Amino acid sequence: MGYYHGILLLVGIFITLTLSLNLINGFCGQFSLGHAGFWGAGAYASAVYSVFYALPLPAPVNMLIAIAVGFIAAAICGLIIGIPCLRLRGDYLAIATLGFGEIVRISIMNTEMVGGPRGFINIPHLANIWWVFAVAFVIALFMFNLKRSAFGRAIISIREDEIAAENMGVNLFNSKLFSFTIGAGIAGIAGALFAHTQQFLHPSNFNFMWSVIILVMVILGGQGSVTGSIIGAVILTIVPEALRYAGGTVAEWRMTIFPVLLIILMMAKPEGLFGAHEISFRKRSEG
Amino acid sequence: MSQNFIYFLWDCLQYFINGIAQGSLYAMVALGYTMVYGIIRLVNFAHGEFLMIGAMCGFYALRAHLPMPAAILVAMLSSGIIAIAVERLVYRPIRKSGRIPALITAIGTSLFFQYFGQLVFGADPKTIPPFIDEKIYNLGEINVSNVQIAIFCITLFVLLFLFWLTHYTKVGKAMRAVSFNLPAAELMGINTNKIISFTFFLGAALAGLGGMLMGYTMSVEPMMGMNLGTKAFVAAVVGGIGIIPGAALGGFIIGIAENLVAGLYKSSFRDAVSFFILILILLVKPSGILGKNMKEKV
Numbered sequence: 391m392g393y394y395h396g397i398l399l400l401v402g403i404f405i406t407l408t409l410s411l412n413l414i415n416g417f418c419g420q421f422s423l424g425h426a427g428f429w430g431a432g433a434y435a436s437a438v439y440s441v442f443y444a445l446p447l448p449a450p451v452n453m454l455i456a457i458a459v460g461f462i463a464a465a466i467c468g469l470i471i472g473i474p475c476l477r478l479r480g481d482y483l484a485i486a487t488l489g490f491g492e493i494v495r496i497s498i499m500n501t502e503m504v505g506g507p508r509g510f511i512n513i514p515h516l517a518n519i520w521w522v523f524a525v526a527f528v529i530a531l532f533m534f535n536l537k538r539s540a541f542g543r544a545i546i547s548i549r550e551d552e553i554a555a556e557n558m559g560v561n562l563f564n565s566k567l568f569s570f571t572i573g574a575g576i577a578g579i580a581g582a583l584f585a586h587t588q589q590f591l592h593p594s595n596f597n598f599m600w601s602v603i604i605l606v607m608v609i610l611g612g613q614g615s616v617t618g619s620i621i622g623a624v625i626l627t628i629v630p631e632a633l634r635y636a637g638g639t640v641a642e643w644r645m646t647i648f649p650v651l652l653i654i655l656m657m658a659k660p661e662g663l664f665g666a667h668e669i670s671f672r673k674r675s676e677g
Numbered sequence: 678m679s680q681n682f683i684y685f686l687w688d689c690l691q692y693f694i695n696g697i698a699q700g701s702l703y704a705m706v707a708l709g710y711t712m713v714y715g716i717i718r719l720v721n722f723a724h725g726e727f728l729m730i731g732a733m734c735g736f737y738a739l740r741a742h743l744p745m746p747a748a749i750l751v752a753m754l755s756s757g758i759i760a761i762a763v764e765r766l767v768y769r770p771i772r773k774s775g776r777i778p779a780l781i782t783a784i785g786t787s788l789f790f791q792y793f794g795q796l797v798f799g800a801d802p803k804t805i806p807p808f809i810d811e812k813i814y815n816l817g818e819i820n821v822s823n824v825q826i827a828i829f830c831i832t833l834f835v836l837l838f839l840f841w842l843t844h845y846t847k848v849g850k851a852m853r854a855v856s857f858n859l860p861a862a863e864l865m866g867i868n869t870n871k872i873i874s875f876t877f878f879l880g881a882a883l884a885g886l887g888g889m890l891m892g893y894t895m896s897v898e899p900m901m902g903m904n905l906g907t908k909a910f911v912a913a914v915v916g917g918i919g920i921i922p923g924a925a926l927g928g929f930i931i932g933i934a935e936n937l938v939a940g941l942y943k944s945s946f947r948d949a950v951s952f953f954i955l956i957l958i959l960l961v962k963p964s965g966i967l968g969k970n971m972k973e974k975v
Contacts, residue, residue: 421777474956474959475959478963480776480777481718481776481780482914482959482963484720485720485910485911485914486955486956486959488907488952489951489952489953489955490952492907492948492949493949493952493953496945496948496949497949500943500945500946598903599788602784602788605784606781609781642796643796646789646792646793648788649784649786649788649792650785650789652781652782652784653785653786656771656774656778656782656785657771657782660775660778
């Protein structure tokens, strides 16, 4: 029971994370490779709150505050990294965000207060699986509505063509910065949930590899598709675990199968399984 | 001047010299990055893995009692051949789909080789002995080893070789033509696919060489490529990506800065230094120290 429960928990957290990266990468078209850094910043900040500074309030209220702390900490990180880096584009932005993610991880590793390289222990168990999925649901609703709002259409136009978007009166820098900050903040929320369900944090949870995994989830589902993100997160959390049971050779090679699938996906369908479309039970009336 | 301050200066000089030796290795790896980027505008994340494969093959060649020069040759050839195969099988089909799919493919290739390396070579670190017998010279308060001097000289030689290759040979001129404008080069009768393969081979062979020379500071393991590769990429960007002397300059800067920070402040910040420099450079001059600014055209 504990094992399946743990996987289900991770599914919920990764849905939130994938949605948050989809806001930056899929909607706005800014290629970020440091998302695990925001996740980690949120996780550690919220854990610092609930371990050292928790107010004498009931647990759910404290959890809400921890989530807010995670959101604010990660959003501030997003703002700090966004202001200088969003002038860059494409490959440069990817590398700058990669560098930022590593800086966050190394700074955490060198902070004695949060355990440094030993990891952060004794985080109270404030959240459970209902919290995780409730938050994922709220974030998914937020993304759906954002996609149809005027602002959502503005940032999607940036993805399609920056110069044309600017000519249509979209404020490029502000829109990019907004989506980057909010995306980072939502990753911080996922971090807060991660910290308070796992009760243990370690800097290597937030290394470059995890940024890539979140990115792959976004791309598998389709950049700009909310339902795609959810399905991408579900598939890529469950499949590597399921491959453990597939017997000797497959279980041994599962971590090499994963990148091969990614490469094949990029060759066959670079826009992801769903592209920018949503799964809908109604007839498709809008793009 | 107090005695302590003089010792401090000697220390700085020592770290500086260690940094130059380490920077030479970064420069060697960065050269491959910068050539591949210059020619097809692809950040080849798998470059560090080419280095790892080269060093691994060199290690097994040494264990089969081949002499050191032969093992270095084995390392260079094996990483070069892997690079050609990867370019042919993976990067060439993806080249037309745009830059972001290509970047993701490169990350996928890099991850594939990391885990592939763990399964094939084993996850344990392996040591490669220094390529010449190490002798340490004392100059005043500092130590310089002949390995460090040799590495520096080899890097300079490689730089001169690349300069000669790109300016005075037919294939080098073709490489420059492809990097200026790929379709136009194709129209002029250059076999661009061949030139791109050759560039991958050359860059990866240099990475293999760097991997073998690294034996004097670090051991070889399947995950080493990620860290080294990102640092070499940072070096390439700092110097101005696509520019061959820029890669060498960036490599030296990163190597020296890392050693100064690790020596004078905290060695656990060693890996963060290169990224700080990167973000700083991207803020001040995104095209790199030696780069030219390019305007985006409508």
